[in-house]
Amino acid sequence: MSKRNKLNRRRNKILERKAGNKPGSLVIPPEAFAPRFFLMSFNEEMFEELELANYQELLQKVKERPDARHWIDIRGYADQTVLEMAMQDFGLHALQMEDVINDYQRPKVEEFGGNRLFIITRMLRWSPEFRTLDDVQLSLFTGPNYVLTLQSDYGDCLNPLRERIRAGKGVIRQRPAMYIAYAILDVVLDYYFPVMADIGIYIEELEQQVLREPNKSTLSQILDLKSELVKLRRITWPARDLMNELLRMDETTIPENLKVYFRDAYDHAVQLIDLVDSHRDMASSLVELYMSTVSNRMNEIMKVLTIISSIFIPLSFIVGLYGMNFAHEDPETGQVFPHSMPELYQPHSYPILLGLMAILILLQLYFFYKKGWFRSF
Template sequence: MSKRKALKRRHKIIERKAGAKPGSLYVPSSALQPRFFLVSFSETFYDEKELENYGQLLKSVKERPDAKHWIDIRGYGDLSLLEHLTKDFGLHPLQVEDVINDYQRPKVEEFSDDRLFIITRMLNWSDTLQTIDDDQLSLFTGPNYILTLQSDYEDCLDPLRERIRQGKGLIRHRPVIYTAYAMLDVVYDFYFPVMGDISNYIDELEHKVLVAPSRRILAQILNLKGELIKLRRIIWPERDNLNELLRMDENLVPENMKVYFRDAYDHVVQLIDLVDSHKDMTSSLVELYMSTVGNRMNEIMKVLTIISTIFIPLSFIVGLYGMNFAHENPETGKVFPMSMPELYQPYGYPILLGLMLVLVLFQLYFFYRKGWFRSL
């Protein structure tokens, strides 16, 4: 994914007129033109195809009332399509509005005696920006169909399509609610690689902090912390969704299906634990950064202190002999016994330089014995 596209997906703008009537439908300017996919299956039957328009899709569904259908619509840049979906599948305009809004909090709603409306979010880690890309997946369950709508042409549900294609597992033998569970399960399964990528990124940031801490790295740590907060806001409602599904009546979620949703619930709880763990690790990275910067500053101050300590006695000697008090009075010739006779020594200058060199070497040896150079 290009950096420009990643930025565009990251900064989503809700194009809704303030004060509009609740349930009013609109088409965002960035919405893709819809593509129509249909997967029809039963225990002995399977058919998968992409259709040219909504009319062909609806006709294919009605032709096989005995089969289960996965109606997959990707992109909703067509207002008439939204109106037909609302009418033909008995959807509430407020629910369709939530679908188009495309950044809804994950939730589950019962909108008739045997139908559910579920919103979940598909995640992907962007290596370009080191951020989380999340896309909304909206599900409507019916007597013999499940309707999914999403804003993009790509999703994470290919493993589920392949399982239906190959007839693996129980999905062809179970009711439509099992298909809804299978979709949620695949979505949650893709959360774990995202967690792995975040864990690797945390390890990379930790290495950078220890080797060469900088403000840029600190900004990356704080950005990651914000992404984890966003991720936590996504995953916690998913747990509430599953709790709601587990408490629903038998006609919506049969008792023999609840064991699967309990398994999905366990996965989400594990994901929440991982998010909290990564968040704590990110907070520790900030503390590690501050500690590393402080230690580096202490090392710099230590070097400067050693240099200053070496030059203090040298500066004292130079300053002392820079006073130049006369040895005798030039007018009377009287000798002053408390003056500086060393000024007239023929080898005074090299002797003084040697003395200063010996003093420096002595200090270096003293600092070495004290262990001041071991951490530099």
């Protein structure tokens, strides 16, 4: 089974699971991973990074350092008990956790519990092997001194941010928890640009393939690419709306000195939308280029067939004319028919006729050459 079919089956399972369920019910996907617990605690003077064995140890470490900022990272949804304890300890709503588990949500932001935020974004990766777009949901909750992230997979695109925190580069250890939320969103958006670059390279490869040797497989690849770009557009436009909503929030939620960073992220989202629209136009033009190239090749084939037919039509007429074999004289009475075919009885009629036919072919080829019919071959 192809990767695309597996992805479609997974989406259908999620839709079936949601139908008829009570709002806020936590139904664990059968393909969910066992949860792993990661914690980064830091401030201007200290830094600590841990992978903990269970949720209780994670919560205890967070409570031990109320003066630090914490990035709590839970990867995997297979344990419903962990999710229910996280809802209780961090004051999360059941509907929010339902959106976290049913991880095909569009990027969005919700304000809850005063100045806290619930953000959903999507991490992207381009698969060069399958020529498909892989997207994984990242759910994010902000608190007074922590950021809680939840994701279904163990791998993500946030390692550059982790390296910056470990190295203490920049001002990230001095900023409040909301800045960590911005940094996470910024890294996610930054990874969209390499995806766009890879798609652009793939479009150029398809263009060369269309010009060189178009076939049904090429057309299928172009249509699959258009489908991936539609999915990409469904992600980038809500990502821009997410940033716009963050910029319009009250200063008590997002201080003015942090909004300048979110404005920069908003500009990145706008650039991504422009790139997506540009790639979609290029993919649509590839379909037109494919149809035009196939039509031109068909015209070339018809041109060759037309030349061949034009050459052999007069030859077929001559051969058909002399193939009627009307008798020159009556075999019984010996009467000569003056309007029959006397050429049939000429001693050199056969080579003479072949020569005339050859001359006729050469004259036709010369005529076609003067008309320029051979220049495009």
